[in-house]
Amino acid sequence: MEKLFFPSTQRRLRANQHIRELTATVRLSHKSFIQPVFIDQSLSYPRTVEGLLGIEVHTIHSAIEHITNCIENGISSFLLFPVPQKKQEKQFDFSFATLLIHTIKKEFGDAVWIAADLCLCSYTTHGHCGILNDDHSKLLNSKTVDVLNHYALQLAQAGANCIAPSDMMDGRIAAIRTSLDALGFDTVSIMSYASKFSSQFYGPFRDACNSAPISKGLQNRKTYQISPFNSNDAIASALRDEKEGADVLMVKPAMLYTDIIAKLKQLTYKPIAAYHVSGEYAAIELLAEKGLLNREAAHLEVWAALQRSGADIIISYAAQNAKTWIENLDY
Template sequence: MSLNRRPRRLRTTPAMRRLVREVRPQAAQLVLPLFVHEDLDAPRPILSLPGVDQLPLGGVRAAVEAAADAGIGGVMLFAIPSVRDADGSAACDVDGILNLAIAEAAGAAGDRLVVMADLCLDEFTDHGHCGVLDAEGNVHNDATVLVYQRMALAQARAGAHVLGLSGMMDGQVAAVRDALDDDGFQNVSILAYAAKYASAFYGPFREAVDSQLQGDRRTYQMDPANRREGALEAAIDEAEGADILMVKPALPYLDVLADVAAQSSVPVAAYHVSGEYAQIEAAAANGWIDRRAAHLEALTSMVRAGADIVVTYAAVELADWLREDA
């Protein structure tokens, strides 16, 4: 055959493939979620998230140090309090489990990695929703945003570098930015969960945080059918002052991730959520797929779609694999 173009020439050897590779994920792009439970004194495995534990407060420092040693970019803290109430009051308590965990993590991290904190009420409310409820049982947007402001200040005072606004309330970014700036925390960054979908892939996370959810979150999280709305939400959050924009989940929404990355002037993150991680783990445990290859392929696809940052439960292992493959 007489062919002028033979793309296979650039696939002939591992060295050639490495040389021409378009996307090169790095450990520094990765963020590891950590779950801290107020009632534990030893790690407790999360059955639906193999390899992931709920940690006691005393285990936070070691987990952060291990993440820093692995060379990943950050950790994202979630917490499970002993007592929940309708208003999620433990979220704003200076001695609440999340704020104590932030202080531990920040002390362990130093300048080696970024400490992010989940800013949402779902782990702290006895009804499991991401905000306070009105008389009819609906999440009250504006009243919730006022609580987010108090929560933001508590997290900033505890030492968080980045606040992960995950509640999907209208106006939350602007309100939290104002509260932080007014209190002298101009250098604390906001990661906005800009396009967070009402997804079926959050199941294992609900176990991880002992979710008390009653009903669903479809009145504030996005409809999975909507692509343009994801770009709109991201544009609004960027205009309100978000420093980083998040798309969540990742793999079913790579089109939205690519849209947001194409229009954004700030870094873009993707959250490889619990259900996505658990699918790989379950299939690998059954011998149906190659675990390492699947996690690396998933990571590559998110970065290829435009993610500058990837939140993943496999962050530490991915960092090791990336070093081995370099």
């Protein structure tokens, strides 16, 4: 009897929108997105960000309007980056950040979930994420953790739902978790920048937050952020933060580090957040502006890659568009 041969083909599963949608293994939802928001105390009016097309640095008033628009578009989770007017070396005033959070929570209440970025880079005269020694050659870990711990408590008291330490100091998660619990803020979560790399893709962000390192001593952040050439350090840092009490583990940047997301997903049951950073976002926007790609489709493709690699939460500057784009998604 002649053996029948059926050629293998996958194209039948690509034949139309319906079958592509039915068989899709990635299901994006706008409810998985967080919108970053920059707010600068020194501004009277919003300003645009160099390289971040469509993104503004806000006043408190314009931030309220922006958050209102985001809520109307289905986004209710936000990561706040307050930028103070005055920079210091050691004595920091966090009152603008606490006023900002208090104002937002008073306006929106439980209709929004607020994560507050926790770092000192926007506060310091030298742009580093902590306190430097006298000749600016070394970042002082323990002294920085003490200040961050104090700052975290003020953010929680102001109404933040989540503290997001981005400084990359050793031991800061344990210190913050212990202090929050001791003062009754046991429901305030910690989203740790657990695997944060020393990356070239933060440029537009540093313009928005006025946070580029300008020290004549320590000239970059390589002594406390993770080397792109060391994946073991990234995994070890994230698992350490989990043990210290982090509720969410963030990988930043995201697009270039999907291997870290995927590996971490196999090692933890904690939610993983992927931060599609300013340089990654800007690359898409600049190519789209020149007509070299479809902006909407490119962002959706990146988001699919992040979710496929294991991300549970996506932090994106285009999050405000996620609901509309996902609803109109052509699989």
